[in-house]
Amino acid sequence: MAHHPPEPFRIKMVEPIKLLDRDARKAAIRRANYNLFSLRAEDIFIDLFTDSGTSAMSQAQWAAMLEGDEAYAGARSYFRLAEVIQDIFGFSYFLPTHQGRAAENILSACLVKPGQYVPSNIHFDTGYANISVRGGHPVNLVIDEAHNPTVYHPFKGNMDLQKLRDFIKQIGPHQIPFGMITVTNNAGGGQPVSMENLRAVSQTYKEFGIPFFIDACRYAENVYFVKLREPGYADKTPLEISREMFALADGITMSGKKDGIVNIGGFIAMNDKALFEQASNELLIREGFPTYGGLAGRDLDAMAVGLREALREEYLAYRLGQTTYLADRLRELEIPIIEPPGAHAVYVDAGQLLPHIPQEQFPGQSLSVELYLEGGIRTVEIGSLGFAHPDPQTGQMVHPKLELLRLALPRRVYTQSHLDYVAEILAKTAARREQIPGYRLIYAAKLMRQFTAQLEPITLDVHPSEPSLELSMLQV
Secondary structure, eight states: OOOOOOOSSOOOOOOOOOOOOHHHHHHHHHHTTTOGGGSOGGGOSEEOSOSSSOSOOOHHHHHHHHTOOOOSSSOHHHHHHHHHHHHHTOOSEEEEESSHHHHHHHHHHHHOOTTOEEEESOOOHHHHHHHHTTTOEEEEOBOGGGGOTTSOOTTTTOBOHHHHHHHHHHHOGGGOSOEEEESSBGGGTSBOOOHHHHHHHHHHHHHTTOOEEEEOTTHHHHHHHHHHHSTTOTTSOHHHHHHHHHTTOSEEEEETTTTTOOSSOEEEEESOHHHHHHHHHHHHHHTOOTTTTTOOHHHHHHHHHHHHHTTOHHHHHHHHHHHHHHHHHHHHTTOOBOSSOOSSEEEEEHHHHOTTSOGGGOHHHHHHHHHHHHHSEEOEEESHHHHOEEOTTTOOEEOOSOOEEEEEOOTTTOOHHHHHHHHHHHHHHHHTGGGOOOEEEEEOOSSSGGGTOEEEEOOTTOOOSSOOHHHHHHTO
16 A cells, blocks of 8 residues: 555544435435535535535634624734735736635636637536636647546646647637636646646737636645645745746636635635726625625635635645545456546546446436435536537537546545545445436536536436437527
């Protein structure tokens, strides 16, 4: 068994968890219409649904919350957070928001007009939706290696520079209000982006006069991958690498619920004063006054501490080591995963594990349901349920390249024995893979359908004659 760094903390407080019996789990998933978003948290044993807002805060963060200044405007907490953001990210202006999607909402509201295009490596669901709801078109231009689960590439999150250049020339810079890149690339397996690629992407956007924004929610993890894997960075601190990274961009959106290690919070930052003033007006309408942005003062203080804690090397070594440990266990059990593993999650190749389930029957969702039934584990599919969409020209459903199941690790929450349990349950599930059914939609919203969708299993020996609800439900 591969060694990984021990936890750089001691456990001071615990939260009880309970494993329901199989009949109770079966009843729970039926009540949830086979959508794990709809499960009650108390019915879950190990929750690997997301690392967003589910991490354990430190004693320093809890102490900072007691100093939170709840003044409506100009609170001390705001200025403490502003100092940290200026030190790490370096932008001239920032606005707090209640989470990352609110920052994406404000950016899209300010800049996106109907018919425009926003390129990125791969847009995640909330960013995709915020662009789409304003009539824009999110475009994914990640390198081809990202779609090959078994090939090793140290920076599978990289943007394909030639694709980006060709796309800008084809569409025209005036049709691109801003360009993005996500670090790390969540929808593509949590893969990092190299500094070399970020620099080239920045230069390309600047060449065509296109503002460049980074989705920075897992910035610290990306920074540590740069330190470990990219020549010339081994002797630099995570803070130094972070400053170099963000100096390449015109702004960022950030969910503090990831590498801010808080339960709620985010922000948007930029250098353009006119955009800041426009964003401030949007924030006033949707989030609150610009010095609190929908958050309590104590939340601002907790995020200020968490942003710094996320850059500590001992923490980052543990964070990547824990994910590597789970990936090693799954390899031993011959569970196909995205290689190399990222930092915040291990991604199981559900399409390869369940080849009898076609994409329109959601193999990632099928596997997530079975893991809950087998062992009370909640995970999330990153595949056709969340990311299939109708082509704007033909109306035909476009499926993602990969059907994945994400095992996201909350920060500072689970121990090695918990991960051993997860691996064992996955192995038991894989052993009866041929018995696992696909699923059909019985309800879906037009955007971000995975959050509220209702599904039902498809009997393996029955092939329904009616057309799939997948596209029609998207048009509800």
